[in-house]
Amino acid sequence: MKTIAAELWTLRVVQGVMDYVHDNYTEILEVYIPEYDIAFNLCQRSMSAFIVGDSKRYSPDTETAKKIKDITLPEKLVNDLKIYTDLRISLQEDVKEFFKQYEKLNKEE
Numbered sequence: 001m002k003t004i005a006a007e008l009w010t011l012r013v014v015q016g017v018m019d020y021v022h023d024n025y026t027e028i029l030e031v032y033i034p035e036y037d038i039a040f041n042l043c044q045r046s047m048s049a050f051i052v053g054d055s056k057r058y059s060p061d062t063e064t065a066k067k068i069k070d071i072t073l074p075e076k077l078v079n080d081l082k083i084y085t086d087l088r089i090s091l092q093e094d095v096k097e098f099f100k101q102y103e104k105l106n107k108e109e
Contacts, residue, residue, distance in 0.1 A: 003072035007032045011057070012064040013043070025064075032058055033073065038081050049081050051089070 009032060012025040019025060030041040032052065039057070040049040052058070058065055 002075040004033060004035060004075055004078045006071050006073045006078075007034065007058070008068045008071050009058060010066050010068060011041075029068075031071070031073070033078060033081070036078065036082055038078075038085055040081060049084050049088075051085050 009030045010027050011030050013028055014020045014025045026043075028041050028043045030039055032039045037052050038049065039052050040047065042048075056062060058067070060067075
């Protein structure tokens with residue numbers, strides 16, 4: 001089975017300003033795949049997968065993230081995550097375009 005290099009991180013997640021001010025946070029496990037700039041986690045039984053982009057999320061200088069260790073993932077899982085994130089981006093653009101056209105039609109009526 002072919003594998004892809006990844007990193008396992010713990011991240012502190014706050015729900016709002018008051019939680020941040022009072023240092024009230026939840027810690028989650030997150031996997032980062034540097035080769036594809038994709039991350040995913042499972043928080044409250046809900047999966048999130050996304051393209052990290054220019055975020056400093058995994059910076060060694062941050063207090064809110066800590067690298068636990070290097071890991072490997074099955075290539076199939078990584079390929080499925082790539083498909084999911086690409087589809088999500090494409091779908092988001094399609095939905096934005098739909099609502100833009102809908103607003104345009106509504107103004108014409």
